[in-house]
Amino acid sequence: xxxxxxWGTKDMPQHLLQSEAEALAAVEKKRGYLLTYHRMLxxxxxxxxxxxxxxxERLTLLPRHLTxxxxxxxxxxxxxxxxxxxxxxxxRRAIESGLTxxxxxxxxxxxxxxxxxxxxEFASHHWAQWVPPALTExxxxxxxxxxxxxxxxxxxxxxxxxxHAARRNQxxxxxxxLRAFAAGADIGQVAEGLSYLLLPCGGPTLIDAVxxxxxxxxxxxxxxxxxx
Numbered sequence: 470x471x472x473x474x475x476w477g478t479k480d481m482p483q484h485l486l487q488s489e490a491e492a493l494a495a496v497e498k499k500r501g502y503l504l505t506y507h508r509m510l511x512x513x514x515x516x517x518x519x520x521x522x523x524x525x526e527r528l529t530l531l532p533r534h535l536t537x538x539x540x541x542x543x544x545x546x547x548x549x550x551x552x553x554x555x556x557x558x559x560x561r562r563a564i565e566s567g568l569t570x571x572x573x574x575x576x577x578x579x580x581x582x583x584x585x586x587x588x589x590e591f592a593s594h595h596w597a598q599w600v601p602p603a604l605t606e607x608x609x610x611x612x613x614x615x616x617x618x619x620x621x622x623x624x625x626x627x628x629x630x631x632x633h634a635a636r637r638n639q640x641x642x643x644x645x646x647l648r649a650f651a652a653g654a655d656i657g658q659v660a661e662g663l664s665y666l667l668l669p670c671g672g673p674t675l676i677d678a679v680x681x682x683x684x685x686x687x688x689x690x691x692x693x694x695x696x697x
Contacts, residue, residue: 492518499526502558528664534657537566539624542576543631543662549580550632551669575618576628582616583632585609586641606644623652631662634678635670642681650691660694 487495492515497503499522510518535543541563548556563573589605617625626649633641649659659682666675679694686693 487515487519489515491515495519496522525668528667534655534661537562538568539627539658540661541566541568542572542620542624543628544665545573545576546580546583546628546632547635547665547669549577550583550635553669572619575616575620578616578618579613579620579625579628580632582609582613583629583638583641584636585612586633586644587636587638590640621652623649623654623658626652627654627658627662630659631665634663634666634681635674637674637677639677639681642678643685646682646685646691656692656694 489511492511493503493507496507496511496518507518510521529540529544541559544556544559545563547553548559560573564570586609589609590602592600593602593605613625613629620628626645630642630645630649633639633645646659663675663678663682666678682691682694685691
């Protein structure tokens, strides 16, 4: 498609006038690296690459509600939950933000702890007479407390709810939404953490997560993600 012909050069946004080389140079200057899909988009549609790069910058590079340290702790847990191996850049950003290897390991441990929820939930669902939900939930929560190490409670709960959202475990997400707000997390922090799902997990996963949050809020159990 000839974008200039579609828009008309006079009315075309300046960033859409970039050539393939210019679009790649802008991304590399900002990020310090180029990925395969950057090259593909620059070749087929430089305007799309420029628009995407602006979205990516706003989503995960510019300051929003979480500090850089908190942001990269959430990313560390999310990448494990999503089984996303292309996450080395977030490990580097974590170290650059001042996090230690031990703190990153705590975030990873929280992602692993989140996955124990499904096993315990399975047992209490099928064998509730012998393994009642109250006992399995208590044991699950004790695992998460041990896993979080030195990570503050509110951020640990945020990591856990994002991990459950990534695995599309809505019951686990419900539990940690309540605990995150009780621990002092705010709407902006929770919204930012969940928004990261867009990259490794996609829009449908985020749709389900926000729907669950809205349902919990409709029951007046936590603040809502947006105004009615």
